[in-house]
Amino acid sequence: MVKMTNEKYLVIGGAGFIGSNFVDFLLTSGESVIVFDNLISGNKAFLEKNFSNKKFTFIEDDILNWRNHLKELNEIDTIIHLASNADISAASIDPTLDFRRGTILTQEVAELSRIIGVKKILYASGSGVYGDHKKEILIEGITELLPNSPYGASKLSGEAILSSYSQMFGIKVACFRFANVVGPNQTHGVGLDFLNKLKSNSTILHILGDGKQSKSYIHVSEVIEAVLFVSNTVEEDFFVTNISNGDRIDVNEIATIAIKIAGLSESKIKIIFSGGDRGWSGDVPIVNLSAEKLVGRGWKSKIGSEKAIQMSLISLWDQINQN
Amino acid sequence: MVKMTNEKYLVIGGAGFIGSNFVDFLLTSGESVIVFDNLISGNKAFLEKNFSNKKFTFIEDDILNWRNHLKELNEIDTIIHLASNADISAASIDPTLDFRRGTILTQEVAELSRIIGVKKILYASGSGVYGDHKKEILIEGITELLPNSPYGASKLSGEAILSSYSQMFGIKVACFRFANVVGPNQTHGVGLDFLNKLKSNSTILHILGDGKQSKSYIHVSEVIEAVLFVSNTVEEDFFVTNISNGDRIDVNEIATIAIKIAGLSESKIKIIFSGGDRGWSGDVPIVNLSAEKLVGRGWKSKIGSEKAIQMSLISLWDQINQN
Numbered sequence: 289m290v291k292m293t294n295e296k297y298l299v300i301g302g303a304g305f306i307g308s309n310f311v312d313f314l315l316t317s318g319e320s321v322i323v324f325d326n327l328i329s330g331n332k333a334f335l336e337k338n339f340s341n342k343k344f345t346f347i348e349d350d351i352l353n354w355r356n357h358l359k360e361l362n363e364i365d366t367i368i369h370l371a372s373n374a375d376i377s378a379a380s381i382d383p384t385l386d387f388r389r390g391t392i393l394t395q396e397v398a399e400l401s402r403i404i405g406v407k408k409i410l411y412a413s414g415s416g417v418y419g420d421h422k423k424e425i426l427i428e429g430i431t432e433l434l435p436n437s438p439y440g441a442s443k444l445s446g447e448a449i450l451s452s453y454s455q456m457f458g459i460k461v462a463c464f465r466f467a468n469v470v471g472p473n474q475t476h477g478v479g480l481d482f483l484n485k486l487k488s489n490s491t492i493l494h495i496l497g498d499g500k501q502s503k504s505y506i507h508v509s510e511v512i513e514a515v516l517f518v519s520n521t522v523e524e525d526f527f528v529t530n531i532s533n534g535d536r537i538d539v540n541e542i543a544t545i546a547i548k549i550a551g552l553s554e555s556k557i558k559i560i561f562s563g564g565d566r567g568w569s570g571d572v573p574i575v576n577l578s579a580e581k582l583v584g585r586g587w588k589s590k591i592g593s594e595k596a597i598q599m600s601l602i603s604l605w606d607q608i609n610q611n
Numbered sequence: 612m613v614k615m616t617n618e619k620y621l622v623i624g625g626a627g628f629i630g631s632n633f634v635d636f637l638l639t640s641g642e643s644v645i646v647f648d649n650l651i652s653g654n655k656a657f658l659e660k661n662f663s664n665k666k667f668t669f670i671e672d673d674i675l676n677w678r679n680h681l682k683e684l685n686e687i688d689t690i691i692h693l694a695s696n697a698d699i700s701a702a703s704i705d706p707t708l709d710f711r712r713g714t715i716l717t718q719e720v721a722e723l724s725r726i727i728g729v730k731k732i733l734y735a736s737g738s739g740v741y742g743d744h745k746k747e748i749l750i751e752g753i754t755e756l757l758p759n760s761p762y763g764a765s766k767l768s769g770e771a772i773l774s775s776y777s778q779m780f781g782i783k784v785a786c787f788r789f790a791n792v793v794g795p796n797q798t799h800g801v802g803l804d805f806l807n808k809l810k811s812n813s814t815i816l817h818i819l820g821d822g823k824q825s826k827s828y829i830h831v832s833e834v835i836e837a838v839l840f841v842s843n844t845v846e847e848d849f850f851v852t853n854i855s856n857g858d859r860i861d862v863n864e865i866a867t868i869a870i871k872i873a874g875l876s877e878s879k880i881k882i883i884f885s886g887g888d889r890g891w892s893g894d895v896p897i898v899n900l901s902a903e904k905l906v907g908r909g910w911k912s913k914i915g916s917e918k919a920i921q922m923s924l925i926s927l928w929d930q931i932n933q934n
Contacts (some may be wrong), residue, residue, distance in 0.1 A: 379779070383725065383776075391768065433771070436778035437778075441774065448767040452761050452764035455893070456706070456761070456892050457706075570775065
């Protein structure tokens with residue numbers, strides 16, 4: 289159970305995948321929520337059921353323009369900062385995208401927090417801060433941080449900025465290095481990609497790389513649980529943790545699950561691999577994200593990667609067929 | 612001895628303290644040098660003797676405007692990126708200064724390098740990436756990076772950006788976490804500050820903090836030697852190292868040296884401490900920067916912190932009295 293405290297939350301990127309799930313959870317728990325979203329990758333429809341809730345405010349604007357909304361941004365206790373570029377492979381063709389839609393945003397969120405006097409920032413970092421360490425287990429404070437993509441660089445830069453603001457200006461900060469998050473309202477990701485491809489062509493499935501890329505996938509419901517667990521229990525002023533279930537699943541296994549959920553038979557589908565060990569040059573083929581730090585604090589994932597993928601693809605297949 | 616290779620260097624921030632010393636060294640060694648400097652903290656006079664050298668080009672502009680100078684920026688082998696905000700305590704009153712005059716610059720330098728096809732970037736990072744670890748020895752790849760100032764955050768963000776560009780776009784990168792660099796043409800720093808104060812008032816000396824802040828100081832001539840040693844010998848595509856002599860000197864000792872060099876007697880000067888263990892909130896009172904990584908590669912400082920301070924204050928006292 290997550291203890292709630294009648295706080296006022298500002299969820300930046302609150303109309304996105306993780307954000308919309310977070311907002312639903314907070315409002316159901318009786319909290320007040322302001323969402324800031326520019327709707328670049330967010331979707332207003334994800335929040336539709338909340339617009340009649342008096343504890344909910346929606347600001348449709350870029351967080352870079354926060355100075356225009358100071359009246360609405362009063363007495364915020366906690367910022368949940370989820371805004372970033374959602375398509376991490378886009379860096380191959382637009383290498384500055386993650387800087388523009390990530391690093392600069394986080395600098396602005398830090399300034400906003402300092403100026404309006406926010407007590408706490410919960411920041412969505414990512415496993416990309418580690419870079420490519422082959423099969424090595426990725427451990428907070430131990431594994432060297434060598435990001436190999438602009439997405440990873442942007443997440444590490446965000447952590448660095450918030451570390452300095454936390455210590456200089458007394459803002460409590462927790463940074464979360466998520467495994468691949470999956471679940472309802474997902475807008476990007478390999479499983480969703482497969483379902484969309486199978487929906488439009490049920491005889492051929494193209495797979496980027498060799499299909500052996502192997503990563504941790506965590507269900508969005510557990511991400512929300514873990515973030516709020518840290519927010520309510522961790523006393524350190526600056527805290528960094530992975531959020532992971534500690535296990536992995538590879539892309540070929542995800543393809544098998546997607547084919548099954550799409551009601552198709554694997555024997556009748558031609559699978560074509562683009563080849564190589566990764567989907568794009570900044571990809572990391574194996575992500576072995578340690579779960580031990582949070583386990584040591586008292587939070588443990590109950591949904592493994594395979595189950596998380598299954599749950600998410602069932603809900604996404606429903607969403608695809610409703611549209 | 613440093614082996615030279617008839618290369619073309621672009622020195623960004625080349626009219627600044629470290630930059631101007633670097634440019635002198637490279638030109639004396641017969642290399643071609645283009646300097647890019649906006650003269651915010653740089654000084655054209657530092658480069659005066661080089662303007663008649665045919666191998667020297669000076670571009671007076673902000674590096675953010677590099678796209679306007681593509682004709683001059685052809686066939687660059689190596690970028691030495693030294694541009695950043697030089698007054699790190701200014702963050703107390705302008706917290707975004709290091710982002711604007713540090714992080715954004717480094718992102719632009721990465722893009723410039725990718726677009727014009729630079730082979731190698733030598734990047735001036737700093738000990739600030741580590742943050743405040745009390746008396747712990749700061750070791751590359753071991754000590755957790757928890758910057759406590761916008762300057763430190765900016766340097767870590769720069770390393771993160773260059774790590775990703777190195778791996779995604781095949782640019783060789785070395786990042787140097789300098790101790791406090793001292794020497795001729797210095798524009799900021801505690802020893803210089805003391806000399807300037809003593810020049811205008813020879814009876815009172817104000818010291819920020821309790822004077823017990825203790826750090827490594829390295830002479831700029833050794834920084835140049837170490838950077839070029841790494842450039843010429845290290846084979847890794849991405850390399851991070853401290854540049855330090857491994858010893859320290861405290862602020863009170865620096866005051867004693869400054870008073871002596873100014874030709875004054877310590878017994879006749881009233882010393883007033885502002886109090887507290889640090890000069891400003893993002894300061895780090897003790898910096899114990901390991902020198903072992905470069906020693907292991909074959910480069911070792913020959914000038915300790917005390918000697919480096921003495922050498923630098925002698926040359927700075929000359930400069931102060933010439934102006």
